[in-house]
Amino acid sequence: MLEYIILGTLYQQEMTGYDIRKCIEAGIGMFYKASYGSIYPLLKRLLDLEMVTCSQAADSSRKQKIYVITESGKRCFDKWLAADENEDYKIEMFMAKVYFFDQLNEEQASKQISGFQKRAEAYLSELLHKREQFLYNEHKDDFYFKLSTLYFGIVKLQGILSWCEVVKNRTELETFVETKV
């Protein structure tokens, strides 16, 4: 995963390993954390794979290495971005991918979001079913917190579904916040 995020970051702008970390933190820090201990070794591997090239900065006062994505690296990233992963992708991973969807054509983006939405819907049904089984339980009060986590899952999935509905149609994002407060 991180290798693609690195490629996606370099796709937008060449930069140093240090800057890559800052970009990731600023952009998708909410969903994904990357440390130097994972970035630097990966950059080395991407160099070996010729997905990126690297040059010492002309401004040689600093010992910085500027990384640039290659054509091969771009193709690799594009392929990942367009791939419709059937996997049981966690929402955080999916969001880290969505972050780069501005580089994807709208149709494919919508399709991937719809796919994710469908899986989320199926999962929500499961949870609602689980909730019903609990609903008439005599000992309900003894499981208040256990149940609360189930409700958390339900509310979270409902949130995901409304997000999908808005974003797959490229609806104005402010609708999210306006309806609140």
Add this chain to the structure above:
Amino acid sequence: MLEYIILGTLYQQEMTGYDIRKCIEAGIGMFYKASYGSIYPLLKRLLDLEMVTCSQAADSSRKQKIYVITESGKRCFDKWLAADENEDYKIEMFMAKVYFFDQLNEEQASKQISGFQKRAEAYLSELLHKREQFLYNEHKDDFYFKLSTLYFGIVKLQGILSWCEVVKNRTELETFVETKV
């Protein structure tokens, strides 16, 4: 983390490693995945630490090992459950802990939820601030999906906050679902 979840599971009921996995999957599978490759080695370690004991099933037709939590194991689990982690706990980890809050006294449970809520509020402010910076950006349309992930974070945090508000006061959980649909 998993060691505590195993202890918490055995606290409620003695069982085999196989059953522990099923329990985890059924209870907090939504937040936490555990494979045999992680459970069995951990059970061995918990045995060494005398947090659990183990006996071959009397019904010896099957080669099953029934694990039982010890007093020392219970104390260890209690301590973890009551500990007010200041850490930057991810919501999933927190929920896995909340799952066991029925074993904790109400005051401490509410206090931990309030603590989590506070940290979530601070984070939400950050995100709302970030959003404002984007709001009047001329190139906003070029970052639709990038922005959408920011909004996802905002909506998610708002969801977390309302969950906290309900659960820390032990309010009827159905309010979550009733207001919807």
Add this chain to the structure above:
DNA sequence: TAAAGCATGTAACATGTTACATGATTGC
């Protein structure tokens, strides 16, 4: 001039997954 930030990198550790190996029991 001291602290904060820029900048790279490694080694030890932690954690967990996947695939494999093995074999009994239960339900159809």
Add this chain to the structure above:
DNA sequence: GCAATCATGTAACATGTTACATGCTTTA
């Protein structure tokens, strides 16, 4: 009798974190 499920366990692999080592540059 066959498939599904119960049941345990290991070894190789994947992934990533933390702490450490090093030293320059910018800013208060």
